[in-house]
Amino acid sequence: MQINDSILHLENQLCFPLYAASRLTTQLYGPILKELNITYPQYLVLLVLWQKGNQTVNEICQSLYLESNTITPLLKRLVEKEIITRSRSQKDERIVNISLTENGISLKNKALEIPEQIYCSINQVGDITENEIVQFQKTLFKIINVLNNKTEIK
């Protein structure tokens, strides 16, 4: 049954290299973000806030494809670190608005160096061309869109 078996081989899966590459990439951020005293998912939330300004919990969830059950506790930790503030909307009490503190705003300056550092790490070997990365990212977003629409329909 060698032929049938091979479809279950690790290296023939799409999911596995995606999973592994994601984790290894995240690990790359670890030491860098530790200097800012934040984690990688916390960094992603800050990217959203730096880019788009004040956001509701729901908007952050949609940007990152995460649910409130993940984001809510994470945001509370960012509040404890005095990087963001949370406040209920007055118009609609269901909505929680997230704002950056002065502290959170100024973190952005330190973060500006991060993408370059990461890019260098991945490209150090020089095995991956610029073009390849561009195409790679395009495919990633295609996959994200397919899967995100799929789960939204439910």
Added chain:
Amino acid sequence: MQINDSILHLENQLCFPLYAASRLTTQLYGPILKELNITYPQYLVLLVLWQKGNQTVNEICQSLYLESNTITPLLKRLVEKEIITRSRSQKDERIVNISLTENGISLKNKALEIPEQIYCSINQVGDITENEIVQFQKTLFKIINVLNNKTEIK
């Protein structure tokens, strides 16, 4: 500072779409694997065992780019489910050997249908060509190799 800022935009990161695509893909497995009563990381361990036969904890860790602090508790859960067994090597008491139970072996037959189901889900829109997936996977493994060698050197 628009020009500088854009390097921190979500859609310009490589890490973020990788992270999002990985999670969304994993979510796709959820309902399918629930029928086998296993989780996605547990499924990956089983892929290794089905493919390579009995493995040490260390071999599983290397195959999946995970550490023992993640794998050990996961393996204990698979033991509880009577899918695998654990036993210390007699030659070298440090080593723990992992074997599939009869139950674990027979799970493979059910799993044979999974890759096809997943492939259909991702390809349903028809927006992603076969060729694109192949190239995509190649880039993934390049990234994995670069990052894995990097962390090994430490």
Added chain:
DNA sequence: TATATTTACATCGCAAACGATTAAATCTTA
């Protein structure tokens, strides 16, 4: 206006992930 439905977050419980550390067995080498 009363009731039902939807929306926006939050809570709970469990399973990963992972950095840091530990413990025990084995190997090296002086």
Added chain:
DNA sequence: TAAGATTTAATCGTTTGCGATGTAAATATA
């Protein structure tokens, strides 16, 4: 062979991720 280094798993504590469910506010509908 004894001391030190290395290897292999395991333990601990924290954060994340997520399915399932709950709650309160807002909206739709009867």
